[in-house]
Amino acid sequence: MKTYLRLLGFAKPIEKYAIPYFFFILIYAVFNTVVFVMLIPLLETLFNSSGMIEVVTRPPVFEFSMDYVQKLVNYWLYQLYGSEYDMMGILMLLSALIVASALLSNTFRYLAQRTMEGFRIHTLKRMRNTVFSNVMRLHTGFFSNEKKGDIISKITSDVQVVQFCITNTLQVAFREPFLIAGYLFALLKISIELTLFTVVVLPVSALVIGFIVKTLRKSAKEAQESFGDMVSLIDEALGGIKILKGYNAVDYIIRKFFNENDRYSRISKSMANRQQLASPASEFMGIAAVAVLLIYGGGMVMGGKINASEFITYLAIFSQITRPARQLADSFSTINQGIAAGERVLSLVDTKSEIVNKDNALMLDQFRENIEFHNVSFAYESKGVIHNISFVIHKGETVALVGPSGGGKSTISDLILRFYDVSEGEILIDGVNIKDYNIESVRSHMGIVSQDTVLFNDTIENNIRLGNTEATTAQVMNAAKIANAHEFILDTKDGYQTNTGDRGMKLSGGQRQRISIARAVLKNPDILILDEATSALDTESEKLVQDALNNLLKGRTSLVIAHRLSTILHADKIMVIEDGSIVESGTHNELLALEGVYKKLIDMQHIGSHKND
Numbered sequence: 368m369k370t371y372l373r374l375l376g377f378a379k380p381i382e383k384y385a386i387p388y389f390f391f392i393l394i395y396a397v398f399n400t401v402v403f404v405m406l407i408p409l410l411e412t413l414f415n416s417s418g419m420i421e422v423v424t425r426p427p428v429f430e431f432s433m434d435y436v437q438k439l440v441n442y443w444l445y446q447l448y449g450s451e452y453d454m455m456g457i458l459m460l461l462s463a464l465i466v467a468s469a470l471l472s473n474t475f476r477y478l479a480q481r482t483m484e485g486f487r488i489h490t491l492k493r494m495r496n497t498v499f500s501n502v503m504r505l506h507t508g509f510f511s512n513e514k515k516g517d518i519i520s521k522i523t524s525d526v527q528v529v530q531f532c533i534t535n536t537l538q539v540a541f542r543e544p545f546l547i548a549g550y551l552f553a554l555l556k557i558s559i560e561l562t563l564f565t566v567v568v569l570p571v572s573a574l575v576i577g578f579i580v581k582t583l584r585k586s587a588k589e590a591q592e593s594f595g596d597m598v599s600l601i602d603e604a605l606g607g608i609k610i611l612k613g614y615n616a617v618d619y620i621i622r623k624f625f626n627e628n629d630r631y632s633r634i635s636k637s638m639a640n641r642q643q644l645a646s647p648a649s650e651f652m653g654i655a656a657v658a659v660l661l662i663y664g665g666g667m668v669m670g671g672k673i674n675a676s677e678f679i680t681y682l683a684i685f686s687q688i689t690r691p692a693r694q695l696a697d698s699f700s701t702i703n704q705g706i707a708a709g710e711r712v713l714s715l716v717d718t719k720s721e722i723v724n725k726d727n728a729l730m731l732d733q734f735r736e737n738i739e740f741h742n743v744s745f746a747y748e749s750k751g752v753i754h755n756i757s758f759v760i761h762k763g764e765t766v767a768l769v770g771p772s773g774g775g776k777s778t779i780s781d782l783i784l785r786f787y788d789v790s791e792g793e794i795l796i797d798g799v800n801i802k803d804y805n806i807e808s809v810r811s812h813m814g815i816v817s818q819d820t821v822l823f824n825d826t827i828e829n830n831i832r833l834g835n836t837e838a839t840t841a842q843v844m845n846a847a848k849i850a851n852a853h854e855f856i857l858d859t860k861d862g863y864q865t866n867t868g869d870r871g872m873k874l875s876g877g878q879r880q881r882i883s884i885a886r887a888v889l890k891n892p893d894i895l896i897l898d899e900a901t902s903a904l905d906t907e908s909e910k911l912v913q914d915a916l917n918n919l920l921k922g923r924t925s926l927v928i929a930h931r932l933s934t935i936l937h938a939d940k941i942m943v944i945e946d947g948s949i950v951e952s953g954t955h956n957e958l959l960a961l962e963g964v965y966k967k968l969i970d971m972q973h974i975g976s977h978k979n980d
């Protein structure tokens with residue numbers, strides 16, 4: 368219930384939809400009943416063989432009874448046809464009444480439905496927006512533990528399931544109880560004893576349905592999880608399409624997909640089976656209840672407690688009551704599915720970012736002096752990755768990190784960007800702990816150029832503009848020129864308006880890198896974090912990229928994760944990182960003189976470059 372109410376909370380402002388809906392449904396119900404109530408006296412008149420119908424010459428006094436309605440209809444008939452009954456006339460009146468009522472009741476039903484649709488779509492939109500923005504604001508660590516497909520399926524399909532169930536239950540909850548109450552009122556009027564008996568019998572069927580519903584909830588959760596796995600797989604398959612084809616592994620991934628799809632279908636099927644069971648089961652229980660009533664009520668008739676015609680009417684109304692009751696039961700079986708999906712969606716909304724701004728966090732207006740690591744250690748969950756590292760990057764310096772992969776270089780740069788918080792020690796910017804600053808203000812001074820150049824499916828101009836959304840087109844072009852990208856951009860089909868394709872697929876590796884450099888140039892950050900590309904570029908584009916990088920580094924403070932040692936010969940400081948510790952540190956020449964790890968790395972790269980020659 369708590370989950371349900373929270374989910375309903377997304378429906379704000381609920382009254383904007385609920386009030387008109389209620390109003391429309393009420394009118395719909397009235398006209399629906401009018402036609403039902405009017406039919407009885409008209410039919411009575413029509414089929415009255417004796418023709419001995421009471422002639423009513425004056426409008427009857429209102430009272431809440433069938434007798435009043437009968438009199439009213441007879442009065443109208445008198446007005447229309449006098450005391451002589453014209454059968455054809457009555458037939459026509461009957462048809463006109465049915466048509467008019469049906470038109471009105473259906474119009475209002477449509478209006479009610481429209482309101483409900485509007486409500487559903489509005490809520491769906493709000494829910495998607497909330498979930499997506501919450502997910503985007505989560506700390507980066509969250510994403511290494513969550514499956515992407517799972518998140519996608521929560522934002523897309525689960526949200527949809529939730530909404531469908533909520534509106535469905537609301538719809539039923541607004542409509543059916545009125546009908547049930549009305550019928551129950553009529554039943555009580557006929558016989559209190561029989562109705563009390565009914566009230567005892569009905570919960571038995573409710574229990575049976577309740578049992579089915581409970582087992583449904585579990586499989587709904589399983590089904591949604593399995594769906595998430597499937598989306599993950601699709602995402603991976605599309606992302607790695609070239610590798611899959613290159614390795615002739617298409618069949619492998621297809622088989623994997625078949626298995627996943629099979630699992631999902633199996634769970635869905637067993638769920639559907641149980642869901643479908645709810646309706647026939649409740650119908651059967653309804654009929655069984657009628658049978659029990661037949662015995663009990665029949666006994667009452669024989670005992671003279673009620674007369675036969677009352678009993679028949681009672682049974683007729685009772686069979687009417689089972690429809691809205693069944694609708695209620697059915698919607699309970701979907702509500703559980705909705706709540707299972709809802710819990711998954713809410714789990715995303717409830718996940719709090721582990722890295723948040725402190726109350727009254729400081730704004731880093733200007734980077735003035737240095738960034739200092741002071742005895743910093745860091746662990747991903749339990750895995751220690753950085754061990755007691757201390758160093759300083761002074762403003763304007765270029766500091767390079769080198770060393771074997773897996774040593775912890777990327778982790779150090781992630782710590783500066785505050786993608787993670789240190790486990791021990793502290794990182795100081797201008798002497799203040801990075802945790803005391805507003806995160807966005809820190810990041811606003813930083814630029815990243817990473818080895819996996821991230822381009823979005825958008826125009827080249829917009830991809831560059833990511834660095835500074837306010838920039839003018841002239842500024843964008845200027846940045847592209849500094850990044851050696853202007854020329855090739857002009858050569859593309861639509862110049863700056865060319866679409867880069869999914870993940871920048873339509874561009875070469877070197878071109879992608881130069882665009883991401885242009886992005887950093889446009890942002891013009893004080894501090895630059897550069898994760899140098901390892902991917903082999905041809906000499907021509909490597910030179911272009913290198914020149915672009917040199918332009919970018921000029922006059923900035925930078926931390927460079929270097930893979931090609933030739934690029935950092937002039938760094939102010941080079942730190943060799945191995946197993947999360949700084950094993951050597953100094954300038955190129957100092958390190959060479961040490962004849963240690965750095966020297967070995969340099970020698971290895973020389974061998975590498977000879978081989979390439």
Ligand code: ADP
Nearest residue numbers: 511747750752771772773774775776777778779
């Ligand atoms: P480098 O950049 O020097 O190649 P990294 O900083 O990427 O090294 O990785 C350092 C260590 O941390 C590696 O052993 C890697 O397996 C581990 N690691 C990196 N990212 C994560 C993560 N998100 N969760 C757990 N371990 C990680």
